[in-house]
Amino acid sequence: xxxxxxxxxxxxxxxxxxxxxxxxxxxxxxxxxxxxxxxxxxxxxxxxxxxxxxxxxxxxxxxxxxxxxxxxxxxxxxxxxxxxxxxxxxxxxxxxxxxxxxxxxxxxxxxxxxxxxxxxxxxxxxxxxxxxxxxxxxxxxxxxxxxxxxxxxxxxxxxxxxxxxxxxxxxxxxxxxxxxxxxxxxxxxxxxxxxxxxxxxxxxxxxxxxxxxxxxxx
Numbered sequence: 154x155x156x157x158x159x160x161x162x163x164x165x166x167x168x169x170x171x172x173x174x175x176x177x178x179x180x181x182x183x184x185x186x187x188x189x190x191x192x193x194x195x196x197x198x199x200x201x202x203x204x205x206x207x208x209x210x211x212x213x214x215x216x217x218x219x220x221x222x223x224x225x226x227x228x229x230x231x232x233x234x235x236x237x238x239x240x241x242x243x244x245x246x247x248x249x250x251x252x253x254x255x256x257x258x259x260x261x262x263x264x265x266x267x268x269x270x271x272x273x274x275x276x277x278x279x280x281x282x283x284x285x286x287x288x289x290x291x292x293x294x295x296x297x298x299x300x301x302x303x304x305x306x307x308x309x310x311x312x313x314x315x316x317x318x319x320x321x322x323x324x325x326x327x328x329x330x331x332x333x334x335x336x337x338x339x340x341x342x343x344x345x346x347x348x349x350x351x352x353x354x355x356x357x358x359x360x361x362x363x364x365x366x367x368x369x370x371x
Contacts, residue, residue: 195335206341211360264287
């Protein structure tokens, strides 16, 4: 699936969608299109894909980021997995990207507590303990083939990479972070279209209200 396919689907179905969902899809598709047009710039492609995801997710990520790893993104992906009757996300996690996901889960450079340690907010033992716990939870999800749990943990790591880039903590086209940018970009490029497809197939699920509604009368 790509922007053109999903845009055509949205046009054909949007009149039957709740307005909040249609707005989410419309916004997300606009950024997915921009991401596809930026395919020759991995950093830009990654950033635009993240915006496309966040437009569909449409919750206050920064607020959730201050809670536990368990809560971040998990309810959203659990709902998607529950509606994924053709196993698109399952195949993505367990067939197409299984090795990439394992690599991301073992990469401390996209694990926020590692950077909290580097910045003196926590001690070394604390971040290492948190990393072991996170990997143990991910391993548990992998063992049980819990797609929602695994992909939510991976997206927490992707979110850390997003913060590094958007907040100026990385250099454009840096050789230091090329592997994680490539891996996260590749995973997002497949996951975001599936998310939009599932949301459009299940328009009356509780996807929630857009965090930034359209305000036309000021």
